[in-house]
Amino acid sequence: MDTPDYLDCKPVTALEREAAIALGACLQKLKWPGDRFPVELRFNFEITRAGSSALKVTRTTAPIAGSAKVGFNHWYLVSKPADFFRFVIPAEAAQVDLQRRAMEEGRIVPDYGSEWARTYSGITDAPPQSPAELQERFDNRPLRLMKKQIPVRCDCPLPAGFQVYGGKPEKLDAGEAACRECGGKLRRAGEADYPPTISQSMAYLRHAVSRTGARGR
Numbered sequence: 261m262d263t264p265d266y267l268d269c270k271p272v273t274a275l276e277r278e279a280a281i282a283l284g285a286c287l288q289k290l291k292w293p294g295d296r297f298p299v300e301l302r303f304n305f306e307i308t309r310a311g312s313s314a315l316k317v318t319r320t321t322a323p324i325a326g327s328a329k330v331g332f333n334h335w336y337l338v339s340k341p342a343d344f345f346r347f348v349i350p351a352e353a354a355q356v357d358l359q360r361r362a363m364e365e366g367r368i369v370p371d372y373g374s375e376w377a378r379t380y381s382g383i384t385d386a387p388p389q390s391p392a393e394l395q396e397r398f399d400n401r402p403l404r405l406m407k408k409q410i411p412v413r414c415d416c417p418l419p420a421g422f423q424v425y426g427g428k429p430e431k432l433d434a435g436e437a438a439c440r441e442c443g444g445k446l447r448r449a450g451e452a453d454y455p456p457t458i459s460q461s462m463a464y465l466r467h468a469v470s471r472t473g474a475r476g477r
């Protein structure tokens with residue numbers, strides 16, 4: 261198996277390569293017009309999104325032409341590959357294809373609605389997931405720590421009682437930030453408080469980010 265010629269990707273790991281092949285297979289099923297819309301796939305470490313996509317149009321007269329950019333979250337891919345392949349890859353392929361078709365037809369680009377769900381169901385048997393449902397499948401705490409958000413503890417048992425705080429530090433230090441689950445005050449924590457899974461994730465991410473920084477991802 262290989263990727264279609266119109267899909268430009270620079271996978272570094274075997275899993276990234278597999279993800280690129282899976283995206284290519286979804287686009288092929290959608291009969292993606294790669295001659296008019298080459299696709300660039302890149303891997304990132306965003307906090308909030310498992311996948312993202314954007315279209316650019318360079319020729320507005322029919323048949324329109326341009327390019328598409330797809331971003332896959334490297335951390336979500338490696339931390340839960342089964343969910344990533346099952347849900348994220350077809351969801352993003354359907355989304356970018358829907359955007360393109362809407363542009364070709366000169367209408368407003370719809371977002372994750374019924375038309376998206378139909379497109380998605382045409383390429384996979386997996387049940388459609390809203391962006392919020394997708395997000396809940398993945399643990400973004402390690403990514404948030406990498407972005408220098410603040411590790412905190414609450415009264416919930418571990419590992420859920422270890423959280424990452426993204427609000428104003430003054431509010432946290434004034435004791436005004438509380439856990440939505442237990443209602444307990446959020447208290448600053450240190451690396452010694454990291455649950456083992458978080459420590460392992462951070463070790464992986466520090467290595468992966470230093471490596472990918474060097475290749476300008």
Ligand SMILES: [Zn+2]
Nearest residue numbers: 414416439442
């Ligand atoms: Zn709590």
